[in-house]
Amino acid sequence: MVKTIYLMRHGESEDNVVDDNALKGSSALLTERGREQARFVARRCAELDIDVVIGSTYPRAKETADIINERIKKPIEYTDIFVERMNPSEWYGKKKEGAKRLHALDSSLHISGFQHSDEETAEELLARTEKALKYLEDRPESNILLVSHAMFLRAFMARILFREDVTIREIAQCVRVMKLANTGLSILQHNQDDPYGPWRLVCWNDHAHLG
Incomplete structure (x- = not known):
């Protein structure tokens, strides 16, 4: 069975707005x-085959x-597997000078330990990306819409791209260079019978629905 996974980052949140508000996490x-x-992308999702x-x-x-x-009125579930990385x-x-700390922390992501x-x-x-991978592979549905977070989705994509040999350096590189609006x-396909490996990246960060 070929499975399609639609990966989506959440809509703009309070912590995404650059101002002097305190970080809420x-x-x-x-x-x-x-x-x-979210309403814009909902119209787009209505055109997709989602289970x-x-x-x-x-x-x-x-x-x-x-x-x-x-x-779209489909069955809906929530899980902690796909939450954002906890800072x-x-x-x-604290005030948004914390954003500078976040950048410094992300810059040390490649340092083991x-x-x-x-x-x-x-x-x-x-x-956790391994756990997420197994969770999606074990789901019985053919078409899944997953709503998650920027850091986690980029780390998850590193696991897809570099497979079981992925290192924290490769995760750090994907976090740095893969923009996500x-x-x-983004669209993944999973086919356990594919001789080149079960996962394929079809597209990344398509946000044409935002104009």
């Missing part, structure tokens, strides 16, 4: 612009998935 909500983006919607449990991804599903907890609630404090390490992120749509 897992509790960040969609902005009104983010909700509008199930799976969303991260974080509010910004969950609301994006819910807005889409108001239009150090002491950064949340590095941990600033209580954030998810690169090794833990890599292990809010509600950007």
Whole structure:
């Protein structure tokens, strides 16, 4: 069976807006612009063959998935497997100079064993991409829409591209160079019988629906 996975980043959230607001992390909500983006992409999803919607449990991804599903009306589930990488907890609630810290932390993603404090390490992120891969492979549906987050989706894509030999350096490189817009749509196909390997990247970060 050939399986199609539609990967989508959530709509614009409060933490995506560059201003002096405090970082909210897992509790960040969609902005009104983010909700509008979700409504735009929902119209596009209505033209796709989708069997199930799976969303991260974080509010910004969950609301994006819910807005889409108001239009396409498919079974919907939420799971922690696809949440965003967790940053150090002491950064949340602080002003946006924290964005500079986030950049510094991302820049150290390739360093084996590095941990600033209580954030998810690169090794833990890599292990979670393996768990996500198996989760999707084991799903019975042929067409899956997955709503997740920028950092996690880029790490997951590194696992797809470099297969089981992926290293944290390759994850770090994908995180740095693979841009992903809010509600950007990427497509994977899975075919266990393909002699060149089960996973194929069909497209990355298509956001034509935003104009």
